Amino acid sequence: MTNYTNCISIETALYFDLFDDISYKWLKLILDPSVDREENDFEVEIEDLPCDRECYCITKFTFELKMVDYIRMGSTYYKTKKFSKTIEYNGSSALAMAICELREEEEEEEEEEDE
Secondary structure, X not given: OOOEOXXXXXXXXXXXXXXXXXXXXXXXXOOOOOOOOOOOEEEOEEEEEOOOOOOEEEXXXXXXXXXXXXXXXXXXXXXXXXXXXXXXXXXXXXXXHHHHOOEOOHHHHHHHHHO
């Protein structure tokens, strides 16, 4: 099982088209123009799924988004919703290389501990 990072930048999420088919009301906070899309991360679960096509990969991204539910007496209340996006891609594509960069480097850390 491949371990991936649990946070990605908003810019990376946009590159992977994770927000396609999601209503703007859920994206309004995360795509706020005042938010730096490279610097701000959000939590995401990334998992590889089995694929029966040769040279292709399937990766599933699961994440939560929040939107303003209501504002009462100066306090803002939010509601959250879980979204999931499955991407199928060629294993030698630029997208595959970008997803590989999200892998955690546990193997290197284990080797350094052995020394």
